[in-house]
Amino acid sequence: MPVTSINGREMPPSPIRKLVPFAEKAKKEGTKIYHLNIGQPDIETPDTMLNAIHNFPLKVVEYSHSAGLESYRKKLTGYYKRFGIELDYTEIIITTxxxxxxxxxxMSCMDPGDEILIPEPFYANYNGFSAKANVKVIPIRSTIESGFALPPISEFEKFITPKTKAIMICNPSNPTGYLYSKEELESLKEIVKKHDLWLFSDEVYREFCYDGKEYTSVMHLTGIENNVVLLDSISKRYSACGARIGALISHNKELMATALKFAQARLSPPTFGQVAAEAAIDTPDSYFAKVKAEYVSRRDFVVKALNEMEGVFCPKPSGAFYCIARLPIDNADKFCQWLLEDFSLEKETVMLAPATGFYSRPDMGTDEVRIAYVLNLDDLKRAMNCLSEALLVYPGRVVKKVAAAATN
Amino acid sequence: MPVTSINGREMPPSPIRKLVPFAEKAKKEGTKIYHLNIGQPDIETPDTMLNAIHNFPLKVVEYSHSAGLESYRKKLTGYYKRFGIELDYTEIIITTxxxxxxxxxxMSCMDPGDEILIPEPFYANYNGFSAKANVKVIPIRSTIESGFALPPISEFEKFITPKTKAIMICNPSNPTGYLYSKEELESLKEIVKKHDLWLFSDEVYREFCYDGKEYTSVMHLTGIENNVVLLDSISKRYSACGARIGALISHNKELMATALKFAQARLSPPTFGQVAAEAAIDTPDSYFAKVKAEYVSRRDFVVKALNEMEGVFCPKPSGAFYCIARLPIDNADKFCQWLLEDFSLEKETVMLAPATGFYSRPDMGTDEVRIAYVLNLDDLKRAMNCLSEALLVYPGRVVKKVAAAATN
Structure with a gap:
C-alpha cells in the first residue's frame, strides 16, 4: 500500500473542525449542541443575494474569467469606495x-523558506496556507491582558531577518475580535516601509466594528501602496460562508499579474456565488445596521456572562464576532472534548474552539477558548448556562488564583 | 517595492488562457471569435440543475461539511454505481x-521532489498543480501517429526511480480525446502493483465515449484498490464548468483522512454548486443521449474537415470533446496569436490552443493545436472555414512533405 505524504501526515487537523467527530457522536446520542466553535452565523443571507440565485439567468453555467466576472469586479469598486478605498477593477481578483x-x-509573494510575521493568536488556517506555500510563520505574541492589542513594533523588529518577506494581520481580528486603531496601523506602516515588506491584511469583518470605533484599512495607508495586499471575503459580510467568494486586492501590478497566473491554474471562481455576490452589493444599509445591533447585544451578553463566571476572564472586543476567554481549566483541548463526550445539561451542551489551535506553540493558549457569538440570544443564554455549569463540575478545573486576581 | 515569488514569476501562464488578451483586443475591434481553445461547451446545463438553483431552499448560505454535503455524497454513490463503481460515501470528498x-x-500523496509519470501530451494545468505541490512531472511520450494510445509499459519502466510515487492518466483524455482500452488499463495495473505506486485517474469525460467503445475506470481494476485515486468533476458532465464542483475518491482510508485535513484547511466546497450537483444526479439518460449524439456529429465534422485541409493530420478520437491536429505551420504559438491579431475572414476568426502547452518541452507539439469541438455545427463550419483559409495565407506555412506523406 503506498504511503501518504509527510506534509499531509504531519499537518495538524483544523482546531475548529477536529472535534467534529465527537460532536457528531453526541448529536446521534440525542444531545443538542450549541455551536460557538465556528464562525458560521445564524443570520439570514440578505434577499438581494438569495433573489439573484432564485433568478439565476444563465442557461449554461459557464466558467467565468479567471479573475472573476468583469461586471462583478467593476461593481465591487463601488463597494470599496464607500470605505474610502479607491480601486480600478483590474486591481481585484475574485477568489474561491x-x-x-x-x-x-x-504563493505569489513568498518563496519556500521565507518568513511571515503574524501577531499571535491568529486564525488557525493561516498555518495551513503557510504549510502549503512552504512559508514559515513567525508569531509575534499579543496578550489577553491587553485585549490582544498590536504588540509593540520593537517586538516585530526583533524577529526581522533577511528571510522576512511579509507581515500579516487580521483586522478586525479572528480569533480575538480586536480592532486595530489608526495609530497601530501607522506604526505597522513604518516597519513595512523600512524593510520593504509585503503587508497582508485580512479584513473580512470590516462591517462589524462596534462602539463607534473606526475601521482603518491597510488600503488607507499612504506611501506603501505597492506593499499592501487586501484579502477579503463575502462570507461574513452577507452571512454567506458557503458561497465561497473572496478577493485578492492590490495596487501592485506585478503582484496582480503573478496572482492571475495562479488564478488561471484553477480556471475560475464559482459562477453561482459570483452572480449572487454581485447582486449583494445592493444590500441596503438597514440590513447591516440590524445585524450589527444584533451582534453588539450578543457580544455584550456573552462577555458579561463569561466575566461573571468564577475564574473566567474575557476582554471585550470591538469587532468581528469572536472573543477569547481564559477559563479555570487544565487544558482547553481536553475541556472542549469533555464538553462533547462527557457533559450535558438537560440534554444540551456547547461546542467551543480550544485556543491552542490559534497559537504556534502547544503550551500556549492551553486555558483559553475562542467563542463565536453567532447564535441568537436565547441560544447564547442556554449555551452560557451550559458552560457555567460545566466549569463547576469539570474534573480538570484549576483556579489560578494569582492570575485571576491580577486580571479580573 | 517588494518582489514577487520566484515560483510565481517563473510559472508559465496557462496555454489555454494566455492568448486571452489578444482575443479581448480582437473582440473590441469588432471581430467575432469562435472559441475552440477552451473546454467550455455551449450545451445547456440540464434543467434538473438549474431548477435546483432557482429553488435554492436555504435561508442561510452556510459552509457545508469540509468533505461536502452528506446528502450529496450519499446520492453520488448511486451515480457511480451505474458505472460499476461501488463506494461508501465516506470514500468521497467533494472538491472545488x-x-x-x-x-x-x-499534496496528500507526494512529497516535494517526488516524481509523477504522465503520458504526454497532457492537460496543461497538471503542470500548475505539480508546481504548487513541488512535484516533478516525468512525461511519457505518446504520439499523434498512434492516435495518442498509451505508450508501451516498457517506456514507463525506463523512467521509474526511487522518487517515482505516482502515475497519472486522463481517460477519456483531455487534450487528445483518446479513450484507454481495458487492456491498456490492465497493463498500467501491473506496473502500479509492481512498484506500489499511486494511480491517479482524471475521468471527468466518462459520459463522452463514442463508437460503442467501453469506458473502463481505474476503479474497476482489482488488486490495487488502495493505490487508485479517482479525480472527478461535474463541469463537463452537466455543462456546468462554473459550478466548480469536483470530487476526490479512493478506497484508501489513510489517504482519505489525510485529504480531509487539506479539505478542512479551505473550509468547504461551494454550497450553491453542491445543491445543484445533488439535483443533477437525477438528470435523465435522454439528456446524455442527445448531448452525446451532438458531440459525435461535431467530432465527425471537425475531424473530416481537418483531414481534408492540405498538410493537416488529425486522428479520430473516441472520447471527450477534443482532438489534436498537426498543422502545416512553423510554430503553433505564433500561429494561434496571428489568428487573433492579423487574420480575419468576413470579420471572423478562430481561437485554438497551441499544443506546446500540453507538452513538457518547448520543442514539442510546435506544429500541433488542440481543438475543443464545443460549438454547434454551424459555428464549427464557419470556424473550420476560417482555419482552412488562414492556413493558406499564414506567412509561417510549412508543409513537411515527408511527414505528411507518412501519415495522411
Whole structure:
C-alpha cells in the first residue's frame, strides 16, 4: 500500500473542525449542541443575494474569467469606495473564498523558506496556507491582558531577518475580535516601509466594528501602496460562508499579474456565488445596521456572562464576532472534548474552539477558548448556562488564583 | 517595492488562457471569435440543475461539511454505481472543481521532489498543480501517429526511480480525446502493483465515449484498490464548468483522512454548486443521449474537415470533446496569436490552443493545436472555414512533405 505524504501526515487537523467527530457522536446520542466553535452565523443571507440565485439567468453555467466576472469586479469598486478605498477593477481578483485569496497571495509573494510575521493568536488556517506555500510563520505574541492589542513594533523588529518577506494581520481580528486603531496601523506602516515588506491584511469583518470605533484599512495607508495586499471575503459580510467568494486586492501590478497566473491554474471562481455576490452589493444599509445591533447585544451578553463566571476572564472586543476567554481549566483541548463526550445539561451542551489551535506553540493558549457569538440570544443564554455549569463540575478545573486576581 | 515569488514569476501562464488578451483586443475591434481553445461547451446545463438553483431552499448560505454535503455524497454513490463503481460515501470528498481534487491528491500523496509519470501530451494545468505541490512531472511520450494510445509499459519502466510515487492518466483524455482500452488499463495495473505506486485517474469525460467503445475506470481494476485515486468533476458532465464542483475518491482510508485535513484547511466546497450537483444526479439518460449524439456529429465534422485541409493530420478520437491536429505551420504559438491579431475572414476568426502547452518541452507539439469541438455545427463550419483559409495565407506555412506523406 503506498504511503501518504509527510506534509499531509504531519499537518495538524483544523482546531475548529477536529472535534467534529465527537460532536457528531453526541448529536446521534440525542444531545443538542450549541455551536460557538465556528464562525458560521445564524443570520439570514440578505434577499438581494438569495433573489439573484432564485433568478439565476444563465442557461449554461459557464466558467467565468479567471479573475472573476468583469461586471462583478467593476461593481465591487463601488463597494470599496464607500470605505474610502479607491480601486480600478483590474486591481481585484475574485477568489474561491478568502482562503484562496490568502493562499494565492502567499504563493505569489513568498518563496519556500521565507518568513511571515503574524501577531499571535491568529486564525488557525493561516498555518495551513503557510504549510502549503512552504512559508514559515513567525508569531509575534499579543496578550489577553491587553485585549490582544498590536504588540509593540520593537517586538516585530526583533524577529526581522533577511528571510522576512511579509507581515500579516487580521483586522478586525479572528480569533480575538480586536480592532486595530489608526495609530497601530501607522506604526505597522513604518516597519513595512523600512524593510520593504509585503503587508497582508485580512479584513473580512470590516462591517462589524462596534462602539463607534473606526475601521482603518491597510488600503488607507499612504506611501506603501505597492506593499499592501487586501484579502477579503463575502462570507461574513452577507452571512454567506458557503458561497465561497473572496478577493485578492492590490495596487501592485506585478503582484496582480503573478496572482492571475495562479488564478488561471484553477480556471475560475464559482459562477453561482459570483452572480449572487454581485447582486449583494445592493444590500441596503438597514440590513447591516440590524445585524450589527444584533451582534453588539450578543457580544455584550456573552462577555458579561463569561466575566461573571468564577475564574473566567474575557476582554471585550470591538469587532468581528469572536472573543477569547481564559477559563479555570487544565487544558482547553481536553475541556472542549469533555464538553462533547462527557457533559450535558438537560440534554444540551456547547461546542467551543480550544485556543491552542490559534497559537504556534502547544503550551500556549492551553486555558483559553475562542467563542463565536453567532447564535441568537436565547441560544447564547442556554449555551452560557451550559458552560457555567460545566466549569463547576469539570474534573480538570484549576483556579489560578494569582492570575485571576491580577486580571479580573 | 517588494518582489514577487520566484515560483510565481517563473510559472508559465496557462496555454489555454494566455492568448486571452489578444482575443479581448480582437473582440473590441469588432471581430467575432469562435472559441475552440477552451473546454467550455455551449450545451445547456440540464434543467434538473438549474431548477435546483432557482429553488435554492436555504435561508442561510452556510459552509457545508469540509468533505461536502452528506446528502450529496450519499446520492453520488448511486451515480457511480451505474458505472460499476461501488463506494461508501465516506470514500468521497467533494472538491472545488476537478482542479482542487488533483491538487489535494498530489499534496496528500507526494512529497516535494517526488516524481509523477504522465503520458504526454497532457492537460496543461497538471503542470500548475505539480508546481504548487513541488512535484516533478516525468512525461511519457505518446504520439499523434498512434492516435495518442498509451505508450508501451516498457517506456514507463525506463523512467521509474526511487522518487517515482505516482502515475497519472486522463481517460477519456483531455487534450487528445483518446479513450484507454481495458487492456491498456490492465497493463498500467501491473506496473502500479509492481512498484506500489499511486494511480491517479482524471475521468471527468466518462459520459463522452463514442463508437460503442467501453469506458473502463481505474476503479474497476482489482488488486490495487488502495493505490487508485479517482479525480472527478461535474463541469463537463452537466455543462456546468462554473459550478466548480469536483470530487476526490479512493478506497484508501489513510489517504482519505489525510485529504480531509487539506479539505478542512479551505473550509468547504461551494454550497450553491453542491445543491445543484445533488439535483443533477437525477438528470435523465435522454439528456446524455442527445448531448452525446451532438458531440459525435461535431467530432465527425471537425475531424473530416481537418483531414481534408492540405498538410493537416488529425486522428479520430473516441472520447471527450477534443482532438489534436498537426498543422502545416512553423510554430503553433505564433500561429494561434496571428489568428487573433492579423487574420480575419468576413470579420471572423478562430481561437485554438497551441499544443506546446500540453507538452513538457518547448520543442514539442510546435506544429500541433488542440481543438475543443464545443460549438454547434454551424459555428464549427464557419470556424473550420476560417482555419482552412488562414492556413493558406499564414506567412509561417510549412508543409513537411515527408511527414505528411507518412501519415495522411
Amino acid at each position: 473564498g478568502g482562503s484562496e485569496a490568502i493562499e494565492i497571495a502567499m | 472543481g476537478g482542479s482542487e481534487a488533483i491538487e489535494i491528491a498530489m
